[in-house]
Amino acid sequence: MATPEPFGSSDTSSGFNDRTSADTSPESFSIDGIIGTSSAMQKVYRLTQQVAKSDASVLLLGETGTGKELIANAIHHISNRQQGPFVKVNCGALSENLLESELFGHVKGSFTGAVSNRTGRFEAAHSGTIFLDEINSTTLQLQVKLLRVLQEREFERVGDTQTISIDTRVIAASNRDLRDEVNEGRFREDVYWRLNVVPIKIPPLRERREDIPELVTFFLNHYNEAYDRYVVHISPDVFDALQQYHWPGNVRELQNYVERAVVMAAGDEFTMALLPPSVLGSEVQPIQPRTNQPLELKDLHAILVKQGLRDLGLADGNLHTKLVEGLERELIHQVLIACGGTQTKAAATLGINRNTLHKKIKELGLDNDEGS
Numbered sequence: 001m002a003t004p005e006p007f008g009s010s011d012t013s014s015g016f017n018d019r020t021s022a023d024t025s026p027e028s029f030s031i032d033g034i035i036g037t038s039s040a041m042q043k044v045y046r047l048t049q050q051v052a053k054s055d056a057s058v059l060l061l062g063e064t065g066t067g068k069e070l071i072a073n074a075i076h077h078i079s080n081r082q083q084g085p086f087v088k089v090n091c092g093a094l095s096e097n098l099l100e101s102e103l104f105g106h107v108k109g110s111f112t113g114a115v116s117n118r119t120g121r122f123e124a125a126h127s128g129t130i131f132l133d134e135i136n137s138t139t140l141q142l143q144v145k146l147l148r149v150l151q152e153r154e155f156e157r158v159g160d161t162q163t164i165s166i167d168t169r170v171i172a173a174s175n176r177d178l179r180d181e182v183n184e185g186r187f188r189e190d191v192y193w194r195l196n197v198v199p200i201k202i203p204p205l206r207e208r209r210e211d212i213p214e215l216v217t218f219f220l221n222h223y224n225e226a227y228d229r230y231v232v233h234i235s236p237d238v239f240d241a242l243q244q245y246h247w248p249g250n251v252r253e254l255q256n257y258v259e260r261a262v263v264m265a266a267g268d269e270f271t272m273a274l275l276p277p278s279v280l281g282s283e284v285q286p287i288q289p290r291t292n293q294p295l296e297l298k299d300l301h302a303i304l305v306k307q308g309l310r311d312l313g314l315a316d317g318n319l320h321t322k323l324v325e326g327l328e329r330e331l332i333h334q335v336l337i338a339c340g341g342t343q344t345k346a347a348a349t350l351g352i353n354r355n356t357l358h359k360k361i362k363e364l365g366l367d368n369d370e371g372s
Helices: 039-051 068-077 096-104 140-152 178-183 189-195 209-227 236-244 250-264 297-306 319-338 343-350 354-363
Strands: 016-018 029-031 058-061 086-090 129-133 154-156 163-165 169-174 198-201
Touching: 029 068, 039 068, 039 198, 058 068, 068 086, 068 129, 068 169, 086 096, 096 140, 140 154, 140 189, 178 189, 209 236, 209 250, 319 343, 319 354, 343 354
Parallel strands: 058 169, 058 198, 086 129, 129 169
Antiparallel strands: 016 029, 154 163
C-alpha cells in the first residue's frame, strides 16, 4: 500500500496551479499534491514559487510533520533543475562519520569497511538539488566541511586528495530555530547565513486549522481505497474535537488518526469513539508548545508528588538530581503517551535523537511502565 505524503499526496510531480473556482483572492495558488488552501499555506506557496526561479539556498523551518520535504520537492520540480536529480539526506539519522561519507563519498581503504570507492550525495545531486533534512543535528566539525561546499561548490571524498567540483542546489530543513542554535553555540553562524538565503516557515497544523476538513477528507478517501472500506460519514463533533486539539505531531499525526479510524470503524461513520484519548481531552493532555515560561509552583508540586519526592528535605544532597530526574521522567512519559508509544515520533517532539531517547527511557525506568 502506498502511503500518502504528510500533506496528502504521493504524487512526486509538483507544480503550481492558479485556483479559479471558489477562491476570492485575486492571486491564489496551490502546489500539486499538497493539501491546504489557508492563508498561511498561500504564503508558503508564493514563496515556493518565487524561490524556485533561482538557485539560491533555501532554509525550510517547521515542526516535525509539517511537510518540509514536500516543499523541498516542489521547489526542485518547478525549478530549471527539474530534469536533474533530487537527492534527500536525513542528517539526523546517521552518526558524524557515516554522514560525512554519505554526503561526500569515500575512496577504497579510507576507513574500516571502505572496500570500494563510493560517490557521495552531493556528487550524485550534480545538476540537480540536494535536500538536507534535520541540518540542525550536524556537528560543528562537519559544518566546517559543509561551509566549503556552500561557498566554493567543491570538496574531497573521505580519504582522497582530489578536489571534486559540483553544480548542486542546496535546500536545508530544520525543526529547530537555527538562530537559537547559533546563539547556543551548537551551529556555526557562517553556515547559517549560507543556508538562510531564503527562509520559508512551514506553519504547524494548529495555525491552519481551516485546512483540517480537507485533509481529513483526503485521508479518508485514501485509506478507504487502501483497506477496501466505506467510512464516508463524519460526525460533526469529530470535526469540533479535531479543530480544538493542539496537534503536536501536525499533519502526520492527523493522518495516523484517520487511518486508525478507517481500520477500526464498525460501520460507515467516523465517530468520536474512534478518536484517541489525547484528542478527546481526557486525562492524557496534548503536548503544549515549548515556551520560556517557568512551571508554576502547583504544577511542580503535582509532578513531585507523582514521582514520590514530596517528603524530600532541602538538606538532601541529592535533591537537585532527583528533582531533575523526576521532571525529566514525567515529561518523557507524557510525550510517549501522546505519541502512542512511538519512540521515533516522541524523540522528534522532544527535539532529541532517537538513540538518546531510548537511553533515557532505560535510565529512568520508563521501559517498565505500562503504556509508556
